[in-house]
Amino acid sequence: EFWQLGIEAMGSDNPVLDSEIIWMLNMIFQRLGFRNLTLLVNSIGCLKCRKAFIKEFKKYLKPKAGGLCGDCRKRLGKNPLRIFDCKVAGCRETAKNGPKISEYLCDSCNTHFAGVTGSLSRLSVNFRISDSLVRGFDYYTKTVFEIVSNDLDSAQNALGGGGRYDNLIAQFGGPDMPAIGFAVGIDRTVMLMKELGIGYGIDTEKIKVYIVSMDNDFAGYMLEVLKLLRDSGISCDINYTSRSMKAEIKKAEKLDFNIIAFLGEDEFKNQSVTLKNLKDFKQYNIRKKEAVEKIFEIAGRI
Ligand SMILES: [Zn+2]
Ligand SMILES: [Zn+2]
Structure with a gap:
């Protein structure tokens, strides 16, 4: 069985909402008693500005394709962003050293992301902006975030994460409605709690x-x-x-x-x-x- 906990908030693209959702994810793990966590946030832009980034990113990767794993060579054509999440460390490293998505954000995406990080600071949430956080799904727009445990191996250290998906509902035939959410793998979380000797939450x-x-x-x-x-x-x-x-x-x-x-x-x-x-x-x-x-x-x- 695979259990997952999810939170979705639909109907607003206000960056303050993003910060509230991210804060919630952070709070879940803090309240459970996890330590040694890092909260990563990034903006992967809207469909427009991401296109510009992907073009440059592909240009950068092409001469390096020989050094990538077989999977990533395939990803290069279809969805190069997934290279950031490859299990092979060398692939991730190559992606990291390329152009930064933050340099390609349009004004509207930049303002939105500044709103998210500003609100997180107001909430006194400790976070780190990670240029290489993309959470390889095509449907994410603007804000993406992830909470990682520094007690786990870096290729699979995410405990939970999510992002904004402003176009997804319309893509599935629904109304044009912005949304943001996250998911937490319960099995993995419980397993790690046992491993780290964490009790079931702090009363x-x-x-x-x-x-x-x-x-x-x-x-x-x-x-x-x-x-x-x-x-x-x-x-x-x-x-x-x-x-x-x-x-x-x-x-x-x-x-x-x-x-x-x-x-x-x-x-x-x-x-x-x-x-x-x-x-x-x-x-x-x-x-x-x-x-x-x-x-x-x-x-x-x-
Ligand atoms: Zn944009
Ligand atoms: Zn790879």
Whole structure:
């Protein structure tokens, strides 16, 4: 049996939607407890600008055809983009060293992609733009994305991915309707979770974070962190009347908190948070935007 989980959003080509969908894919794996992930995004343009790229790409590949595998020599004529996904490392390398699709995007595709990456940054999602990410399907347009595990061999390290397919529904006789979606292979994900010793997700209800500051000047910053954590489903509370760190730790333990998020002057200045795991008393100073991820990581060990 082969199980797949998919999310599709139809009817809008707004780049903010792309970022929401990509964020969702990222969140699934973070919540499951995966670490060592890289989120890759790229734009492969619309049918118009991609045509220009493919022309140049073919021109670049032709004299190198002898060095490609048999499959890729066939792909060269029909769908050269698939060479980026070849199982043979040498083929992928050759494709990577060629012209970059980003240099061929039309204005409209460029603006769209800037909208996607801008929104991802707003959502504090860590991602990497990968010029060689094409996800070899002919029907994708503009945004493509993939989440890869750095614990897997690079030829087959994708856990899930997807892209925008603005022309596909019309091609199948439906209305002219833009859409974007992704798919996750459940079997592969579960297999990898077993291999890496990942439990079945983090029970967010187990996590309780106590936000503490000794200085009332940072109450506003505390509130920002509170919102960030609660928005991510982490239950947390602020102590508005802090006396001493020692007293706070005692109180946190008494109230069954697992983690203290300490915010002081340095933290405010660097827009960071100092997290203390109350189980092993290990302490981590991390950027605010990475706090949620770190809390999930700590929670995996609670
Ligand atoms: Zn375009
Ligand atoms: Zn090949």
